[in-house]
Amino acid sequence: MKNKLTLLGSLFLMSMSLQAQTDDGIIRLSEFAYPVKRQNLNIPDVNGFKVLKCDFHMHTVFTDGHVWPNVRVQEAWREGLDAISYTEHMEYNPHSADVKVDHNRSHDLAVELAKENNIVLVKGTEVTRQTPPGHFNALFIQDANVLVADNNSNLDQEAIDKAYAQKAFIFWNHPGWKATAIPGSYEWIDFVEKMYQEKKLHGIEVVNGLGFHKKALDWALDRNLTIIGNTDIHNLIAHDYNIEAPGVHRTMTLVMAKDRSASGIREALEAGRTVAWSSNYLFGKEENVRNLVNASISVSPSYHEKTNSKTKVSTKYYEITNNSDLYFELEIKEGKGTKRIVLYPESTQILTAEAGQSKLSYEIVSTYIRSDKHLLFDINLK
Amino acid sequence: MKNKLTLLGSLFLMSMSLQAQTDDGIIRLSEFAYPVKRQNLNIPDVNGFKVLKCDFHMHTVFTDGHVWPNVRVQEAWREGLDAISYTEHMEYNPHSADVKVDHNRSHDLAVELAKENNIVLVKGTEVTRQTPPGHFNALFIQDANVLVADNNSNLDQEAIDKAYAQKAFIFWNHPGWKATAIPGSYEWIDFVEKMYQEKKLHGIEVVNGLGFHKKALDWALDRNLTIIGNTDIHNLIAHDYNIEAPGVHRTMTLVMAKDRSASGIREALEAGRTVAWSSNYLFGKEENVRNLVNASISVSPSYHEKTNSKTKVSTKYYEITNNSDLYFELEIKEGKGTKRIVLYPESTQILTAEAGQSKLSYEIVSTYIRSDKHLLFDINLK
Amino acid sequence: MKNKLTLLGSLFLMSMSLQAQTDDGIIRLSEFAYPVKRQNLNIPDVNGFKVLKCDFHMHTVFTDGHVWPNVRVQEAWREGLDAISYTEHMEYNPHSADVKVDHNRSHDLAVELAKENNIVLVKGTEVTRQTPPGHFNALFIQDANVLVADNNSNLDQEAIDKAYAQKAFIFWNHPGWKATAIPGSYEWIDFVEKMYQEKKLHGIEVVNGLGFHKKALDWALDRNLTIIGNTDIHNLIAHDYNIEAPGVHRTMTLVMAKDRSASGIREALEAGRTVAWSSNYLFGKEENVRNLVNASISVSPSYHEKTNSKTKVSTKYYEITNNSDLYFELEIKEGKGTKRIVLYPESTQILTAEAGQSKLSYEIVSTYIRSDKHLLFDINLK
Amino acid sequence: MKNKLTLLGSLFLMSMSLQAQTDDGIIRLSEFAYPVKRQNLNIPDVNGFKVLKCDFHMHTVFTDGHVWPNVRVQEAWREGLDAISYTEHMEYNPHSADVKVDHNRSHDLAVELAKENNIVLVKGTEVTRQTPPGHFNALFIQDANVLVADNNSNLDQEAIDKAYAQKAFIFWNHPGWKATAIPGSYEWIDFVEKMYQEKKLHGIEVVNGLGFHKKALDWALDRNLTIIGNTDIHNLIAHDYNIEAPGVHRTMTLVMAKDRSASGIREALEAGRTVAWSSNYLFGKEENVRNLVNASISVSPSYHEKTNSKTKVSTKYYEITNNSDLYFELEIKEGKGTKRIVLYPESTQILTAEAGQSKLSYEIVSTYIRSDKHLLFDINLK
Incomplete structure (x- = not known):
């Protein structure tokens, strides 16, 4: 914990130097100002739209x-x-x-x-x-x-x-x-x-x-x-x-x-x-939601495989990535794989699936394509 | 990293249950609402004021x-x-x-x-x-x-x-x-x-x-x-x-x-x-700033002492606490002790001082009692 | 929106000056460092403890x-x-x-x-x-x-x-x-x-x-x-x-x-x-939770009263304050007053009650004094 | 301020429903868990790399x-x-x-x-x-x-x-x-x-x-x-x-x-x-920094023009966008345009330039291509 006593830098700690001295007798105390910017809200194009x-x-x-x-x-x-x-x-x-x-x-x-x-x-x-x-x-x-x-x-x-x-x-x-x-x-x-x-x-x-x-x-x-x-x-x-x-x-x-x-x-x-x-x-509408999901979520090919020494069951590893600022929650409906996946904006989760399957089927429970129906989303495993 | 794959809970992850279902056919999606509250801005009373x-x-x-x-x-x-x-x-x-x-x-x-x-x-x-x-x-x-x-x-x-x-x-x-x-x-x-x-x-x-x-x-x-x-x-x-x-x-x-x-x-x-x-x-004014500082900052008695085996110099440990939502930066002027102390709102830092001293003198550089003058602040060591 | 184009100050914007130039040929880029501090966790003393x-x-x-x-x-x-x-x-x-x-x-x-x-x-x-x-x-x-x-x-x-x-x-x-x-x-x-x-x-x-x-x-x-x-x-x-x-x-x-x-x-x-x-x-235990709640929550005397011109019903206004870093959620059980109160850490809510009552009774649903029982909390109205 | 008194939803307020009730006699209090995710760090490919x-x-x-x-x-x-x-x-x-x-x-x-x-x-x-x-x-x-x-x-x-x-x-x-x-x-x-x-x-x-x-x-x-x-x-x-x-x-x-x-x-x-x-x-190295900057920053064609009624000077408006999670600060060196631009991660600023120019030259002061030299960055105005 030596660092604690000696570390100098921090947002607050450096604040004296944050004063923008000017020649008009006014000091701007600027560090409290809101970072004025337009925040990009990233959603990839959907089928050219x-x-x-x-x-x-x-x-x-x-x-x-x-x-x-x-x-x-x-x-x-x-x-x-x-x-x-x-x-x-x-x-x-x-x-x-x-x-x-x-x-x-x-x-x-x-x-x-x-x-x-x-x-x-x-x-x-x-x-x-x-x-x-x-x-x-x-x-x-x-x-x-x-x-x-x-x-x-x-x-x-x-x-x-x-x-x-x-x-x-x-x-x-x-x-x-x-x-x-x-x-x-x-x-x-x-x-x-x-x-x-x-x-x-x-x-x-x-x-x-x-x-x-x-x-x-x-x-x-x-x-x-x-x-x-x-x-x-x-x-x-x-x-x-x-x-x-x-x-x-x-x-x-x-x-x-x-x-x-x-x-x-x-x-x-x-x-x-x-x-x-x-x-x-x-x-x-289902079509619109599906197109938006397909533009936003990508699944990598398998990058790792591991066999359980006792059960001899092999598990394959995939990355599932949300390339948008949207948010998705998936729950498995068919297949043997990760049961629940939460895709925060611009983030990735690890998806595991039992080897030998070609597909997992999920319900995206954070979508509504009818008041009582979520989008079904199939993942083809490579 | 086993936890990563199995941990269920998170703000987003639980969000389905955040829907406040009502009987009027409208679902309130409430987790994005601003936490509406009056935030206490704590500053202790100053001499009864x-x-x-x-x-x-x-x-x-x-x-x-x-x-x-x-x-x-x-x-x-x-x-x-x-x-x-x-x-x-x-x-x-x-x-x-x-x-x-x-x-x-x-x-x-x-x-x-x-x-x-x-x-x-x-x-x-x-x-x-x-x-x-x-x-x-x-x-x-x-x-x-x-x-x-x-x-x-x-x-x-x-x-x-x-x-x-x-x-x-x-x-x-x-x-x-x-x-x-x-x-x-x-x-x-x-x-x-x-x-x-x-x-x-x-x-x-x-x-x-x-x-x-x-x-x-x-x-x-x-x-x-x-x-x-x-x-x-x-x-x-x-x-x-x-x-x-x-x-x-x-x-x-x-x-x-x-x-x-x-x-x-x-x-x-x-x-x-x-x-x-x-x-x-x-x-x-100096008096007002001093009173405010005295109401906000407290220093504990020494709770630990350590002697350097080589130099034989003893160091005493104190806690310096900011009991307010204000912010203070201190720089030492006299005495052998921690050179720079940043007191974030409602927080504490460790202050060390060479044993045998009765006082440390600091300048509180985050105060102005004149355009070119900071408050001097003495700490009596116990 | 003129401000947007001219406002100079912001955390990031001033960052050049955040560099702590030293004489050893090394520049400290300090604004990303963690604000190292002990965060006070405020809970008032409970009956002298x-x-x-x-x-x-x-x-x-x-x-x-x-x-x-x-x-x-x-x-x-x-x-x-x-x-x-x-x-x-x-x-x-x-x-x-x-x-x-x-x-x-x-x-x-x-x-x-x-x-x-x-x-x-x-x-x-x-x-x-x-x-x-x-x-x-x-x-x-x-x-x-x-x-x-x-x-x-x-x-x-x-x-x-x-x-x-x-x-x-x-x-x-x-x-x-x-x-x-x-x-x-x-x-x-x-x-x-x-x-x-x-x-x-x-x-x-x-x-x-x-x-x-x-x-x-x-x-x-x-x-x-x-x-x-x-x-x-x-x-x-x-x-x-x-x-x-x-x-x-x-x-x-x-x-x-x-x-x-x-x-x-x-x-x-x-x-x-x-x-x-x-x-x-x-x-x-109920007694411990109650003592902690009593030390943490305060209710002001009524500071305002308003009479509905149609119903002639008078409503009194109170402040209910959480003086701690704890969190409380209250739901009314008896009396005519605000039905649900959320007391975030160190914050205040307005409590309203129909005039003419001496007491409101709440359940603090964020407490458990048994697996199926919350603390009851009476507010005496002044 | 009517909303204040009636608004129900908030992260904290809904927290009771955040409890994931299970059938094993244990309630998971999950809202405090860290959102476990891999945060994408977006930087566009640079010349195919x-x-x-x-x-x-x-x-x-x-x-x-x-x-x-x-x-x-x-x-x-x-x-x-x-x-x-x-x-x-x-x-x-x-x-x-x-x-x-x-x-x-x-x-x-x-x-x-x-x-x-x-x-x-x-x-x-x-x-x-x-x-x-x-x-x-x-x-x-x-x-x-x-x-x-x-x-x-x-x-x-x-x-x-x-x-x-x-x-x-x-x-x-x-x-x-x-x-x-x-x-x-x-x-x-x-x-x-x-x-x-x-x-x-x-x-x-x-x-x-x-x-x-x-x-x-x-x-x-x-x-x-x-x-x-x-x-x-x-x-x-x-x-x-x-x-x-x-x-x-x-x-x-x-x-x-x-x-x-x-x-x-x-x-x-x-x-x-x-x-x-x-x-x-x-x-x-200059080449590497330049390539990275070019991959990250884009400037739109002019989307608006405005003529000052007094001075008769025309100003053109452009969007300058940071498509990466990097951060850039630009200061003008040549041309008549916005003097200082801060490009936060994944954000956009408005750039204005006097009409009739083909180019603005900036120094990106948040880059170092030598200990005393920043990257020069020309913006071609369309």
């Missing part, structure tokens, strides 16, 4: 959020997001005594900053009337202000129709939001069915914040609607997510797009090439 | 800040602060196209939330005219709106006088702010001297954010003005400070007060019982 | 551990422990081809280092024969080597008797260790009953590493045996515990002792004044 | 280290290393009273574990006689025991010759080790010159632990010797490096090899394709 990290649901002081619009760009830039959308409430403006109501304003105020930070800004709004039917987000609109419905008897329908007239991509937000407060609200009601029939409903927000709406996933799968995950953030991301902890990220939609642009995102949304990512879980 | 953690300089969307007023209470609560003050600019309102100008509004909007969170709210404002003379904060005012000066030739003086008429505690903000941009601005100018002579200047903000204004410290010491440290935060604390890292805190004024109340704070400010704390450094 | 943090079960290369004895002192010092005990296996020496077998050696090699670091070293050993009866630790012995039993038919009994003859404090380790592998091994067998009757069994290791042995807790409670929790560490603490994460600590026994000494520890062990602490949980 | 992370200098209990050999494989696996070498001292065996002296033993004990963990084990030893000449590591040897020199008058030469006879790759360790204690020891002495002339010296350890030996770098560059960086670890990596902090890694040699094998490493070492990496710094 870029995997864009998108959050299509958020609020600012212009409705009931707690931040000025610029903060949302800062957060997106720092956290490695590619695209965001301001979706202020159309009909709920609790700050109106202080803040002038203008449904386009948060987007407009952020346009230049988003450009400087290379963040794709998708113009959007949230149509929020009674629940049911609840709330809908309309993306790729031109003007949010004209969407406000007249005060007549058919508010919801009118707002949806106006958004549709603007060629919006429309999805249903957090379908189970008031599931317990308003019995019957978490149902596939006529209003929604009509939208769906008229091609005015294009996706469902299956994950809102940290809430996974199970029935909503199945509705989306059964009707081939696009699966969406968003934060619906009102507060700071840093106050709602433990964002500095390793592996922690906000809820988002992974969009597999031809290019990193608003039009690329729109094409992918319409084609349904999305996976929602929240906490350690992925939610999506 | 409570050490209150205060930030008297901050902004919201009501002037040029990026957050709604409630966020400042959230931040203060989480970070263990006792008191804050909204100090919106009187004359600078870049959001006025969107946000109605009302200089009392951010304070008023936060009053109830502050009460619920037991945060002391000190009503304040920032008088911001030309530089020089620069900016001044006025605390304990009644009405910020009436402070706005008429558009005449003596703007600064009028605003200061109106604040003084409201019995404000007034301090000069970041005196070196435009030191390089406006030559001569970082001087003790006539305007300030007049305020001082008329007892209208009560303190100086020696540390603003992570900038330590060296000359300002000496001005305060020479004139017995109260030493203040503030964030002057416009953005999120979490975006400007690496707040989740161990030992990191925002800049603040430590106020040694008779009780935890607005009046207790005022009495202490007027009596000058403050120390500014920024990064790893403490700035203040 | 000091709460000592002790780990009475660990191994080194002298049996089947992976470290030289000095590492165990380093770990204890860094982690804020007060006392440790080397408890090498008497009969299991897998390194004997390389390391000379001497059951006292790891202790002896650490004695001087422990003194320098002010760590109390309790001389111990682990008697490890067949399971059942399993393993027993003997503390406060004089000579481990003489405890090795002759190769006769009554190995276990002889070793226990020899330890008893040395006036050892003896406890049963991890009683459920081979619960599934050897049916019947996790039972209160005759061998143990005989020890107990003859006063040769004084405690039970209720928690071993991260395994809580439920039946063992009840056995200890029913027979008034001392409750022990240990790591039984073989590997590095840093490889088995996520020791750098906030709030993480190794498993240990909290010993409420008259003073910080071997004799103080012995007296407390014999008096049964212990609580085992592992993960977020406390395990112990 | 794999960048292997190697540490060729370390000790165990078999000489003066503090750990059993298996711990070094654990550490290497967890930290993403590809190859290690046990280099026990030939002539310094302070544990010999307890541990049988065998210079091959630590390597041999680790062979099977290294195979299972896919860690390349390079057989080595450290020839440690007087200083000067100091210490030398010999890699790729067959038998360390036969290297021990007879007790004659020419110890150093004999040991070196024997290692050379085993076709070892030999490098000089920490040349400035006793620079101040033994004046003249940090010189290019005759003994070393003779080794060099006889082709018995192949590399120099320019960085040892966190010490950068400036003169040694220049010696290696001037004589085309291979540049090496190692930990020379005796204690735990986790006690000497703040290994859990983001961006922290042990000191190592980056070997650009044709394949991940002992022979691949040897070929690269002989060809001099190495860069030493310690703290935030890279040390190596």
